[in-house]
Amino acid sequence: MLALSRKKNEAIIINNNIEITVLDIRGDQIKLGISAPKEVPIYRKEVYIQIQDENKNATDVAGIDALKKLL
Structure with a gap:
């Protein structure tokens, strides 16, 4: 830093x-x-972390399993 x-x-x-x-x-x-x-995206750190957590939750194993069933 x-x-x-x-x-x-x-x-x-x-x-x-x-x-x-x-x-x-x-x-x-x-x-x-x-x-x-x-x-250039600009976020407060706490908002950025929340976005990252939401993105991670959206791609969790349950979501992947549901996609696999569709295929």
Whole structure:
């Protein structure tokens, strides 16, 4: 993991096309702005994990067995 220090209104660039800017800092909360191409999905980590779990559940063994019966 790369750890960087940034102040309000400072940014970092990732892969030449993603810019993350520190918009505001209040206590222990930081507001970030993210500029990226529309084809780049951006999720909060807890939402991303939930999506991954749902995808995993959709392809569980019971679902595969049901597909095998159809074939």
